[in-house]
Amino acid sequence: MPPEPRQFDVIVLGAGAAGLICAATAGQRGRSVALLEHNGQPGRKILISGGGRCNFTNLHCAPENFISENRHFAKSALALYEPRHFIELVERYGIAWHEKTLGQLFCDRSARAILDMLLAECERGGVEVVLNARAIQVEAASGQFRVRSSAGELRAGALVVATGGLSIPKLGASELAYELARQFGLRVVEPRPALVPLLLGGDEAGWTDLAGVAADVVISAGGVRFREKMLVTHRGVSGPAVLQASSYWRAGDELLLDLAPGLPGAAGLLEPLMRTGARRDLGALKQALRQVLPHRLAGFLAEAAAPGGWSNAALEACERRLHGWKLHPVARRASKRPR
Numbered sequence: 001m002p003p004e005p006r007q008f009d010v011i012v013l014g015a016g017a018a019g020l021i022c023a024a025t026a027g028q029r030g031r032s033v034a035l036l037e038h039n040g041q042p043g044r045k046i047l048i049s050g051g052g053r054c055n056f057t058n059l060h061c062a063p064e065n066f067i068s069e070n071r072h073f074a075k076s077a078l079a080l081y082e083p084r085h086f087i088e089l090v091e092r093y094g095i096a097w098h099e100k101t102l103g104q105l106f107c108d109r110s111a112r113a114i115l116d117m118l119l120a121e122c123e124r125g126g127v128e129v130v131l132n133a134r135a136i137q138v139e140a141a142s143g144q145f146r147v148r149s150s151a152g153e154l155r156a157g158a159l160v161v162a163t164g165g166l167s168i169p170k171l172g173a174s175e176l177a178y179e180l181a182r183q184f185g186l187r188v189v190e191p192r193p194a195l196v197p198l199l200l201g202g203d204e205a206g207w208t209d210l211a212g213v214a215a216d217v218v219i220s221a222g223g224v225r226f227r228e229k230m231l232v233t234h235r236g237v238s239g240p241a242v243l244q245a246s247s248y249w250r251a252g253d254e255l256l257l258d259l260a261p262g263l264p265g266a267a268g269l270l271e272p273l274m275r276t277g278a279r280r281d282l283g284a285l286k287q288a289l290r291q292v293l294p295h296r297l298a299g300f301l302a303e304a305a306a307p308g309g310w311s312n313a314a315l316e317a318c319e320r321r322l323h324g325w326k327l328h329p330v331a332r333r334a335s336k337r338p339r
């Protein structure tokens with residue numbers, strides 16, 4: 001005889017960041033909670049987040065920063081739980097943190113501290129964490145969810161699906177959430193990779209010769225602008241500016257780059273070449289660009305944007321190009337989807 005199904009108020013699927021805090025909160029509100037995870041350990045993505053230091057919140061986190069078909073969702077969620085609430089939690093656990101840049105908060109030491117904190121919060125809420133719960137199947141009947149898995153059958157009146165996105169299957173990503181949405185007749189917005197590098201090809205493949213070069217840029221994609229670092233890679237462009245823009249970029253769109261964002265205006269950067277008697281040639285152009293750009297990038301751009309003539313009008317046009325450089329990515333670098 002199989003063991004009797006166990007009854008809970010809430011079953012949470014997926015012990016990642018979202019599932020852990022959800023289970024802890026429900027438990028601390030007096031609900032009996034089971035948290036099911038198919039990996040042998042919880043929160044594996046937390047451990048690699050933020051380069052191992054977990055970028056656990058952002059001081060300037062606001063509803064406008066979220067991409068959603070329902071813009072009001074982020075408003076109500078953030079009205080109930082603000083970055084300061086998470087910071088208070090982190091401080092209660094004595095986890096040392098620092099602001100890296102643009103309001104991004106990271107642990108001083110290890111992301112492990114954030115995972116341990118969330119697990120301790122689950123323990124405080126009496127959450128039963130069930131690891132190695134494989135082959136999860138869900139049925140709904142008589143106001144109850146029945147969840148069957150290799151860890152047995154559990155039942156609850158409420159089911160939370162927090163099995164995360166599709167990136168990095170080797171850490172546990174699966175399509176379970178999408179399958180359950182289909183099973184229960186919920187509309188699914190076509191998923192697409194976000195926060196990913198963009199690949200360059202064709203006439204722009206030459207950029208990859210600059211692999212390793214980083215520059216502060218203003219980048220625009222899909223009508224949204226970001227000012228951060230762009231990194232050239234062996235296959236295209238990456239770095240915080242590009243990762244942000246990738247969420248708004250659509251195949252066929254161009255990226256608009258201001259490569260010298262500190263110097264707005266028609267002739268700020270190339271002003272030295274426009275002075276009476278100044279040298280006006282490729283060497284002088286490279287020299288001017290090197291004042292604000294990494295040497296290799298300055299050389300590359302000077303070659304690519306050198307004006308046909310060296311008149312003031314041609315130099316102004318060259319300057320405008322540097323403030324509005326167009327790149328045409330051929331694709332996103334997508335992470336592997338689970339099979």
Ligand SMILES: Cc1cc2nc3c(=O)[nH]c(=O)nc-3n(C[C@H](O)[C@H](O)[C@H](O)COP(=O)(O)OP(=O)(O)OC[C@H]3O[C@@H](n4cnc5c(N)ncnc54)[C@H](O)[C@@H]3O)c2cc1C
Pocket residue numbers: 013014015016017018019036037038039042043044045046048049050051054055056133134136162163164165167168171172173174175176
């Ligand atoms: C390299 C990298 C660095 C990142 N750095 C940061 C950062 O610093 N800060 C930040 O906020 N975000 C960061 N992210 C994004 C981060 O992944 C998410 O913010 C966070 O992991 C989302 O949490 P989640 O709980 O929704 O999903 P996940 O963390 O993916 O958790 C989902 C859980 O569900 C489990 N699961 C999946 N399928 C099943 C199934 N069929 N049965 C049972 N369990 C299942 C998974 O094993 C996993 O434990 C980073 C992402 C990557 C890839």
